[in-house]
Amino acid sequence: MDKTEVAAVLEEIALLLELKGENAFKSRAYKTAARTLETLPEDLGRLVAEDRLGTVPGIGDALRQKITELVTTGKLAYHEKLRAEFPPGLFDLLDLPGLGPKKVKALYEQLHISDIAGLEAACREKKLESLAGFGAKTEANLLLSIEQRRSYQSQHRLGDVLDLAEDLVDTLRTHPDIHRVSIAGSLRRGKEVVKDIDLLASSAPEKAKGILDDFVALPQVTRILGHGGTKASVILADGLQCDLRVVPDRDFATALHHFTGSKEHNVALRQRAISKGMKLSEWGLFKTDKEGNEVEKLPIYTEEELFHELGLDPIPPELRENLGEIEAAEHGKIPRLVEWTELRGAFHNHTNASDGTATLEQMAAAAAGIGLAYFGLADHSKSSFQANGLDEARFETQLAEIAKFNANPDREIRLFSGVECDILKEGKLDFDDAFLAKFDYVVASLHAGFTKDEEEMTRRLTRAMENKYVTILGHATGRLLLRREGYPVHLDKLIDCAAETGTWIELNANPYRLDMDWRWWHKARDKGVKCVVSADAHRPSDLAYLKLGVTLARKGWLRKGDVMNTLPVGKMEEELKRKKGR
DNA sequence: GCCGTTTTCGGCCCGACTGTTTTCAGTCG
Numbered sequence: 001m002d003k004t005e006v007a008a009v010l011e012e013i014a015l016l017l018e019l020k021g022e023n024a025f026k027s028r029a030y031k032t033a034a035r036t037l038e039t040l041p042e043d044l045g046r047l048v049a050e051d052r053l054g055t056v057p058g059i060g061d062a063l064r065q066k067i068t069e070l071v072t073t074g075k076l077a078y079h080e081k082l083r084a085e086f087p088p089g090l091f092d093l094l095d096l097p098g099l100g101p102k103k104v105k106a107l108y109e110q111l112h113i114s115d116i117a118g119l120e121a122a123c124r125e126k127k128l129e130s131l132a133g134f135g136a137k138t139e140a141n142l143l144l145s146i147e148q149r150r151s152y153q154s155q156h157r158l159g160d161v162l163d164l165a166e167d168l169v170d171t172l173r174t175h176p177d178i179h180r181v182s183i184a185g186s187l188r189r190g191k192e193v194v195k196d197i198d199l200l201a202s203s204a205p206e207k208a209k210g211i212l213d214d215f216v217a218l219p220q221v222t223r224i225l226g227h228g229g230t231k232a233s234v235i236l237a238d239g240l241q242c243d244l245r246v247v248p249d250r251d252f253a254t255a256l257h258h259f260t261g262s263k264e265h266n267v268a269l270r271q272r273a274i275s276k277g278m279k280l281s282e283w284g285l286f287k288t289d290k291e292g293n294e295v296e297k298l299p300i301y302t303e304e305e306l307f308h309e310l311g312l313d314p315i316p317p318e319l320r321e322n323l324g325e326i327e328a329a330e331h332g333k334i335p336r337l338v339e340w341t342e343l344r345g346a347f348h349n350h351t352n353a354s355d356g357t358a359t360l361e362q363m364a365a366a367a368a369g370i371g372l373a374y375f376g377l378a379d380h381s382k383s384s385f386q387a388n389g390l391d392e393a394r395f396e397t398q399l400a401e402i403a404k405f406n407a408n409p410d411r412e413i414r415l416f417s418g419v420e421c422d423i424l425k426e427g428k429l430d431f432d433d434a435f436l437a438k439f440d441y442v443v444a445s446l447h448a449g450f451t452k453d454e455e456e457m458t459r460r461l462t463r464a465m466e467n468k469y470v471t472i473l474g475h476a477t478g479r480l481l482l483r484r485e486g487y488p489v490h491l492d493k494l495i496d497c498a499a500e501t502g503t504w505i506e507l508n509a510n511p512y513r514l515d516m517d518w519r520w521w522h523k524a525r526d527k528g529v530k531c532v533v534s535a536d537a538h539r540p541s542d543l544a545y546l547k548l549g550v551t552l553a554r555k556g557w558l559r560k561g562d563v564m565n566t567l568p569v570g571k572m573e574e575e576l577k578r579k580k581g582r
Numbered sequence: 583g584c585c586g587t588t589t590t591c592g593g594c595c596c597g598a599c600t601g602t603t604t605t606c607a608g609t610c611g
Contacts, residue, residue: 017583022583023583024594025583025584025593025594026583026584027583028583028584028594028595029583029584029594030583032583032584033583033584057584057585058583058584058585059583059584060583060584060585061583061584062583062584063583063584097609097610098600098601098608098609098610099608099609100608100609100610101608101609102607102608102609103608103609132602132603132607133601133602133603133607133608134601134602135601135602135603137600137601137602138600138601138602141600141601383596383597384611385595385596385597385611386595386596386610386611387611388595425598447611448597448598448599448610448611449597449598449599449611450599450610450611451598451599451600
């Protein structure tokens with residue numbers, strides 16, 4: 001077992017101990033140990049082999065033995081014994097907002113509720129009200145959460161699906177009978193949440209059946225829903241549906257356009273075709289006679305040719321939502337959208353000083369590894385206790401580390417010093433201005449007090465943005481996709497405030513966030529608001545989120561010039577100085 | 583469970599909010 005797997009087992013033990021009602025500090029010891037392992041700079045196997053586990057802070061005798069057992073045998077008797085004491089459905093209950101270990105324990109022991117279905121029934125029969133600490137409101141809230149969870153179940157986050165889809169396309173591309181293959185559907189349009197994976201391939205018509213036979217036999221497939229001559233539907237892991245259509249190559253471009261959508265974009269484009277004496281469908285673009293009968297099929301090999309025939313500039317898939325892209329394409333106003341390779345740096349990143357898993361050096365090396373020229377550290381501020389936020393003294397230490405790093409002439413990347421500073425009550429910041437002035441930049445984010453009304457939340461955020469040391473507004477709404485709504489906030493007012501104060505707004509590229517939402521960026525851009533695409537990286541591999549973030553920036557009509565972290569390092573240094581001096 | 587001792591037990595991270603209470607437990611960030 002590697003350290004990530006061991007850490008996961010320790011996390012689960014911590015949870016099981018809480019369910020059991022054990023000493024909370026004992027549970028915390030397991031959690032701490034799990035975190036320590038995740039951030040361990042050394043190889044765990046070697047540490048165990050050389051019997052040096054006991055020297056790691058937070059790992060005493062008991063944990064040393066258990067970790068050793070896990071590493072050497074791959075399992076742990078203690079863990080399995082604990083696990084056997086509870087039905088697996090209890091873990092689903094813990095996922096529901098408002099239910100923690102104590103309440104789940106009460107539900108299980110007193111009402112014998114062991115899964116979501118049981119909880120739902122009990123809520124409907126108003127059985128929870130008999131328990132101490134539970135009431136009518138709790139029942140109503142839980143029923144709502146269960147309903148929400150159900151509606152989320154058929155949906156998937158873009159960032160969780162994209163890699164899987166790209167792998168499938170890569171596999172299909174190697175098929176000898178496939179000419180062209182592409183992702184289609186909302187996934188290709190970069191929608192933040194998708195229902196399924198739509199794939200389109202082209203081949204000689206007589207080869208389609210064989211291609212689909214091979215597709216449904218792929219190892220990723222867990223269930224076959226349908227398997228015909230031109231289309232197959234399968235279920236992949238996590239209940240994710242994937243459809244593959246195979247069309248003749250001459251129909252590929254129009255089919256790809258059709259299955260990419262959106263429906264609204266397609267309807268508008270079909271109307272445009274009619275107005276030009278043509279007819280558009282998934283099967284092609286046709287010239288029509290006065291009665292609207294097809295008289296000639298136009299040869300269309302690419303989507304670009306299709307748009308051209310309709311008198312339009314090419315429209316990138318991300319823009320196809322019928323939100324003005326057709327008018328723009330008609331007038332040569334489709335922007336050249338930002339490309340992910342144009343990013344030169346990133347600003348919102350964590351290290352193991354707060355809640356990240358890697359050291360400053362490891363994060364910097366990873367950033368240099370993906371070709372960035374500069375990299376900003378923004379660990380949590382002191383009020384984020386849960387995230388091990390840094391106080392002034394610890395930040396002073398980190399500032400010194402960063403200065404030392406930058407002083408090395410052989411360094412691979414330029415570091416910028418920052419902080420993800422908590423926005424407190426009434427928009428006050430977690431540090432005073434004199435201290436904030438020490439950083440190259442400040443990301444201001446809200447992590448607590450989400451329950452105020454829209455007016456007050458908006459006031460808190462705008463007040464924070466009015467501070468001259470605040471460079472970037474972090475995750476503007478705090479939403480977690482398919483998990484929780486954002487806090488209520490008047491985004492129009494935030495955008496206006498950003499325009500007035502020159503504050504940049506973050507596009508947080510964590511797959512759960514993708515916040516600020518793409519629907520607002522076009523408007524923000526037109527008001528002169530600048531975007532920063534952030535990975536909000538907590539480990540080196542999270543930097544891959546930047547690419548996802550750029551997809552959403554594109555969906556928001558952003559150009560290279562609208563995204564600040566496309567600036568080269570010298571220009572960025574000037575910008576940051578200018579902002580602080582404003 | 584870990585750790586550090588005034589060496590073998592007692593402390594271990596805070597604050598807001600909700601829904602339940604009628605002064606507080608549980609959850610969350």
